Amino acid sequence: MTVIARRAAIAALLISVSASAVSAEMAATTTPPEAPKFDAQTEPVYVTRSDIYEYKALPSYSEPAWVTAFVDAGKLPPVAERLPKEPLVYKTANMPDGPGVYGDVMRHVIGGRPEGWNFWAGQSYGWGGIDIGLVECLTRTGPLFTVKAEDLQPMPNLAKSWEWSEDGKTLTIHLIEGAKWSDGDPFDTEDIDFYWNDVILDPEVTPLMGAAEATYNNAKLEITDAYTFNLTFDTAFPESVLYNMAYGNFCPGPSHILKPKHPKHGGESYEAFQKAFPSDMMNFPVMGAWAVVEHRPDDIVVLRRNPYYWKVDETGQQLPYLDEMHYRLSTWGDRDVQAVAGTGDFSNLEQAENYVESLKKAADPASPARLAFGPRTIGYSLYPNLSGNGWGEPDARAQAVRELNRNLDFRKAISYAMDRQRLGESLVKGPFTTPYAGGIYAGTPYYDAASTAFFPYSVDSAKEALKAAGLEDTDGNGFVNLAGGDDLNVTLLTQSDYTTDKNLSEGVVAMMADAGVKVTLNALTGKDFDNARDSGTYDWIMFRNGAELITVVQNTSALAPTGPTTDLNHRANGAGKLDLLPYEEEMVKTVNAFMGSRDPAERLELMKTYQKLYTENLDGIGLTAYPGALIVNKRFANIPAGAPIFMYNWAEDNIIRERVFVPADQQIDAELHPNTLPGELGGAGPVAAN
Numbered sequence: 001m002t003v004i005a006r007r008a009a010i011a012a013l014l015i016s017v018s019a020s021a022v023s024a025e026m027a028a029t030t031t032p033p034e035a036p037k038f039d040a041q042t043e044p045v046y047v048t049r050s051d052i053y054e055y056k057a058l059p060s061y062s063e064p065a066w067v068t069a070f071v072d073a074g075k076l077p078p079v080a081e082r083l084p085k086e087p088l089v090y091k092t093a094n095m096p097d098g099p100g101v102y103g104d105v106m107r108h109v110i111g112g113r114p115e116g117w118n119f120w121a122g123q124s125y126g127w128g129g130i131d132i133g134l135v136e137c138l139t140r141t142g143p144l145f146t147v148k149a150e151d152l153q154p155m156p157n158l159a160k161s162w163e164w165s166e167d168g169k170t171l172t173i174h175l176i177e178g179a180k181w182s183d184g185d186p187f188d189t190e191d192i193d194f195y196w197n198d199v200i201l202d203p204e205v206t207p208l209m210g211a212a213e214a215t216y217n218n219a220k221l222e223i224t225d226a227y228t229f230n231l232t233f234d235t236a237f238p239e240s241v242l243y244n245m246a247y248g249n250f251c252p253g254p255s256h257i258l259k260p261k262h263p264k265h266g267g268e269s270y271e272a273f274q275k276a277f278p279s280d281m282m283n284f285p286v287m288g289a290w291a292v293v294e295h296r297p298d299d300i301v302v303l304r305r306n307p308y309y310w311k312v313d314e315t316g317q318q319l320p321y322l323d324e325m326h327y328r329l330s331t332w333g334d335r336d337v338q339a340v341a342g343t344g345d346f347s348n349l350e351q352a353e354n355y356v357e358s359l360k361k362a363a364d365p366a367s368p369a370r371l372a373f374g375p376r377t378i379g380y381s382l383y384p385n386l387s388g389n390g391w392g393e394p395d396a397r398a399q400a401v402r403e404l405n406r407n408l409d410f411r412k413a414i415s416y417a418m419d420r421q422r423l424g425e426s427l428v429k430g431p432f433t434t435p436y437a438g439g440i441y442a443g444t445p446y447y448d449a450a451s452t453a454f455f456p457y458s459v460d461s462a463k464e465a466l467k468a469a470g471l472e473d474t475d476g477n478g479f480v481n482l483a484g485g486d487d488l489n490v491t492l493l494t495q496s497d498y499t500t501d502k503n504l505s506e507g508v509v510a511m512m513a514d515a516g517v518k519v520t521l522n523a524l525t526g527k528d529f530d531n532a533r534d535s536g537t538y539d540w541i542m543f544r545n546g547a548e549l550i551t552v553v554q555n556t557s558a559l560a561p562t563g564p565t566t567d568l569n570h571r572a573n574g575a576g577k578l579d580l581l582p583y584e585e586e587m588v589k590t591v592n593a594f595m596g597s598r599d600p601a602e603r604l605e606l607m608k609t610y611q612k613l614y615t616e617n618l619d620g621i622g623l624t625a626y627p628g629a630l631i632v633n634k635r636f637a638n639i640p641a642g643a644p645i646f647m648y649n650w651a652e653d654n655i656i657r658e659r660v661f662v663p664a665d666q667q668i669d670a671e672l673h674p675n676t677l678p679g680e681l682g683g684a685g686p687v688a689a690n
């Protein structure tokens with residue numbers, strides 16, 4: 001059926017819709033209820049970016065003695081030759097515990113599974129910090145939680161510096177010079193060229209994250225030399241692009257490995273390209289501090305130190321300090337359990353159901369783990385699919401739901417039906433959760449309560465709103481019907497990997513039933529969920545929100561449908577067309593103006609407008625927000641104070657793991673492959689010096 005024919009069919013289905021259906025009053029919106037006081041347990045030490053690291057040559061460099069054995073055996077060039085001309089140098093003054101010592105392992109536990117190593121063709125590594133440790137990006141944002149507001153800008157990383165042309169339309173980026181991939185191949189603009197032209201601009205290739213040209217404001221790339229390139233833009237100073245070059249987005253892959261498999265450069269096919277580096281292929285070259293040397297399916301992934309890592313401390317010691325990384329392949333819930341028990345070393349405590357038990361255990365002075373709550377940056381929303389013109393190719397039933405989703409009264413009904421207090425308490429009792437109106441989170445820099453419309457819980461109002469949307473229970477079974485037909489049945493897509501998602505979505509189903517809307521769960525795991533989300537094959541979707549609603553400056557283009565694929569719940573149809581609702585047009589204008597403005601006062605005002613548009617029109621329906629806690633085993637040093645589990649990025653980035661160490665007298669004997677380094681791509685795994 002064509003979109004037009006489908007729309008006609010829907011119009012027939014909804015024939016009874018009429019504005020006169022509105023009768024009794026709906027409850028007025030309020031400002032959101034005050035969140036229960038919950039102070040973060042540790043505060044960051046605020047510094048400027050240049051206090052954390054700089055790029056410079058040091059008089060000499062060192063490495064673990066067992067790595068020197070590789071040099072002595074002729075298997076590796078000396079450390080000074082492996083490092084860039086001017087390595088990234090972490091400053092001692094900013095290290096909570098000073099320069100470290102080598103050795104030991106950080107034992108992670110994760111709920112995901114690696115699909116393969118072609119991140120650039122969409123393969124997931126299994127999350128939980130594996131990808132954050134393997135892939136490095138042009139800029140870095142995780143540590144910004146500790147940066148003073150007046151210096152807030154992305155940190156340099158593979159991009160050592162950048163400057164804007166006078167008219168603000170050209171951004172010149174200088175890469176770190178002489179850095180190498182973990183197999184010794186030079187990192188340079190060949191990698192940028194491949195990433196840009198054969199990943200970003202190739203419509204057949206969809207990277208795991210980032211992807212769209214819109215992420216980079218539709219820039220044009222021009223390479224000047226091995227370490228310099230320009231991006232040119234239609235608008236002046238699109239500075240948000242620099243944030244979009246951090247984790248997830250502008251993280252180039254090893255072109256010397258990827259390119260020969262790409263169909264434009266002699267590779268067999270796009271499918272073969274995607275699958276060329278399966279998860280049992282070891283030693284995939286990385287710019288990260290560790291490379292994968294072992295993978296036992298459903299058991300463990302082991303990483304060993306990258307001998308070419310391009311970061312050092314001020315004493316010249318090559319980083320990382322930790323020689324090995326473990327990722328136990330288990331469940332997300334088990335990550336919390338193991339971290340507090342001391343059999344795992346790290347967890348982002350984010351599933352509120354585990355708070356009470358974890359807190360109790362961590363409060364014991366003998367507990368092996370340190371647990372610290374941070375700001376309220378974990379939040380869930382329900383998003384109606386707002387495409388009415390065919391994204392996700394809805395059938396007649398789904399298209400009828402889309403038409404309803406595009407009706408403000410229907411969205412109001414969903415919001416009124418949510419007893420957010422009860423939803424939060426169903427996860428955990430106490431001062432943790434708070435009702436969330438949607439949009440920018442309370443307690444974050446761009447939040448303005450007065451610009452936030454909160455639809456209070458009211459089943460009566462929900463029913464009125466349904467009526468206003470033309471929906472009535474015509475057969476008396478408690479559920480509203482589509483005109484002259486079946487019960488309206490909405491499917492809610494959720495993640496089944498997390499207990500919290502499961503509990504919240506079940507709560508939503510029950511509350512919608514009370515209001516008279518039948519909702520059926522479609523709970524999918526990992527990649528299946530991501531695929532359904534990204535292809536738009538859902539009526540409603542519920543998930544944990546991304547960083548843009550916390551920081552606003554990160555991933556800003558995702559705050560509204562500013563491009564065909566930037567927005568999560570409203571993307572273009574197969575013909576590339578977006579059918580924006582009037583308020584969405586306003587949101588797009590506001591977000592574009594925000595990205596185009598360098599005036600802090602104007603930016604604050606624009607975000608107030610955004611928040612008002614978002615919450616009054618229920619672009620997404622906020623459910624609950626709560627703080628997360630970082631759990632790290634007490635033996636680790638250099639964990640920065642006040643590191644949130646999620647802000648500009650996840651804690652696996654925020655704590656700067658390459659700078660974390662374990663004092664010699666506290667090291668445990670947990671290395672699975674001591675004294676080895678990553679071997680050749682496709683080789684058996686780690687190799688020894690002799």
Ligand code: GLA
Nearest residue numbers: 127128129332348350650652
């Ligand atoms: C998953 C986990 C988060 C975090 C990220 C890192 O999403 O739920 O806590 O570890 O992976 O990518």
